[in-house]
Amino acid sequence: MSTQRGNSSRTRPQKHKNQTAFKNTLHDTSHRTKIINSIEVKDVCSRCKDVIEWKIKYKKYKALTQPKTCVSCGQKTVKQAYHVMCIECGKKLGKCTKCCQGKEVIKALPERKRRTFRRYMDKKEKEGISKEELKEDLLMKLETLKVEDSDSEGHFDLDCDDSVSEEEL
Numbered sequence: 001m002s003t004q005r006g007n008s009s010r011t012r013p014q015k016h017k018n019q020t021a022f023k024n025t026l027h028d029t030s031h032r033t034k035i036i037n038s039i040e041v042k043d044v045c046s047r048c049k050d051v052i053e054w055k056i057k058y059k060k061y062k063a064l065t066q067p068k069t070c071v072s073c074g075q076k077t078v079k080q081a082y083h084v085m086c087i088e089c090g091k092k093l094g095k096c097t098k099c100c101q102g103k104e105v106i107k108a109l110p111e112r113k114r115r116t117f118r119r120y121m122d123k124k125e126k127e128g129i130s131k132e133e134l135k136e137d138l139l140m141k142l143e144t145l146k147v148e149d150s151d152s153e154g155h156f157d158l159d160c161d162d163s164v165s166e167e168e169l
Contacts, residue, residue: 047103070085113145121138
């Protein structure tokens with residue numbers, strides 16, 4: 001037994017092992033599950049982003065049915081689950097909208113623009129430009145790729161029926 005006093009090493013391997021990785025769409029392929037899997041987590045710090053992505057990955061994410069009250073402005077403007085501050089207040093104060101700490105907030109680019117930026121980075125690195133010029137050039141390219149923030153992008157109102165337009169998917 002591994003909990004015996006003085007017995008620091010285990011003599012047998014682990015008894016129960018997972019044979020396959022967990023798939024959150026294995027038994028549930030509903031529309032709601034597809035929407036939750038497509039959520040892009042943004043306007044939070046890296047730790048909170050990891051926590052919310054874990055909840056989505058392992059089917060622990062519970063979406064809001066009604067907006068919550070923002071701890072900063074007191075309005076019912078929080079539409080994302082597990083967030084306590086609205087996006088506007090988070091941007092204004094420069095804080096994470098989940099833990100309300102002043103950590104560096106991650107701004108997520110959509111997958112298409114992220115790939116475009118990576119291709120551009122690889123192309124510029126092959127050209128052999130100095131590091132300072134490369135840094136300035138990449139920052140300018142990133143500014144051109146930035147997306148206008150809108151409430152509908154990446155945040156879904158799940159209290160409606162299963163009628164969701166193609167834009168939201």
